[in-house]
Amino acid sequence: MEAEYGLQIGVKFDLNGAPLKYPGNTVIADVRKGNPAYAVLDQTSSRLRQTDFSDCFIFLPEDSYHVTIIRGMNDQVRKPGFWPPKLPLDTPMDQVDDYFEAAAGPVSVPEGIRMKFVRLQINEDDVRVCVKPADTEQEQILKDYRSQVAHSLGFQLPGHNEYVYHITLAYLLKLPGAEYQQELHRIEESINSCLKGQDCFYLSRPYLAYYNDMMQFHPQRFPRT
Template identity: 35%
Template sequence: MKYAPSVGVKFHEDGSVRHFPGNTFICHVNPTLDLINELAWAQDQLKAMACGHKFAYLPISSMHMTVFEGVCDQVRLAEKWTSKLPLDAPIDQTTDFFASAIGSLGPHAGFEMVFDYVYNCPIGGTAIRIKPANEASAQALANSRNQLRDATGIEMPDFDSYHFHITLSYRVIELEEHEKEEVKATADAIAERLSTTFGLLKHGPVEFCTFDNMFKFTPLIKLS
């Protein structure tokens, strides 16, 4: 049995969530939206696959779109760390620093997003790619990310090519070829439905969050 890259990092071999602390800037999906039911339906389709047991599924309560990645305690690479603190700085120190640095940024909210496609990540799991619904939201997101980059001193290698998404699952066990075909067919079926049911997702304020693992993101500051 071959385990996926998420094992030993974000998940254990049995699919249970692993201690993986860090901080990040996200927009939670409003739990009162009908979209939450669609995301739950999409997860159910994945869970029902013959190879569904090879994935770990994020709780519906944690559904979110990452606006700007923070740092992770166990990922101490210069290109994924803040240039404003030492590479060995405690994670709590980075959290305190970011909280102070974003204090004067003002409101970052109201991004309008629509469905793009369903993506099966070669090193992750299944995610719903979403994109700005209009030029105003595209510009607002770009401005938000630029301001957060400047404030935090984090410049990820994929800053200019980053794709917004809502993660549904992480692969835990690597797939056989026929299982990859099943996942693709399931993703295609999910995409066919969401292309008509996703609607317009209007986000609330960007939330600066901490996390101990991939199952819960706790807001510290809302940029509203």
């Protein structure tokens, strides 16, 4: 029986798990070594790497762990609702970056945001650890920032108000077969139990980031080709 591939195969990765070109911009907050949350993420990734179905996953580099604060524009998602109305749909990507930087750059960035772990989520797209603001004050700070950036960009992406903060650990190359579902369920339960017992953690200062694929995010702009 042929393997069923993950939903991002052919979009963000090829059939061999190599990254495909998927240029875009965003606002992210890194989770770096030294942050207590990093060790939790690393341990979670290690658990999945040690399974009998680890070949189902395309693991992301540990130094790429981050929480997406604002999803920006992506070169391959040029359609109404996902694109600023003031920006023509055929705008070259370097000019899209110009627009993004000019709109989002001046917005005051919140610092010292505290988050807490919620749960591990594995679906046909990816493996992610869902997180949320530590309290209502932190939630409002992030909500206000996201709203200001959206206003500056001139649009809100679908699901703006229901957005779930998360840290992506891997993408699905193929779906684990039926023979692995029981093991997968046990691992998810074990990891979720661990996540519930973790302390809140601080995010690093969010920043505008630019990417060409899902493996690396850059704080500095680079030439678009």
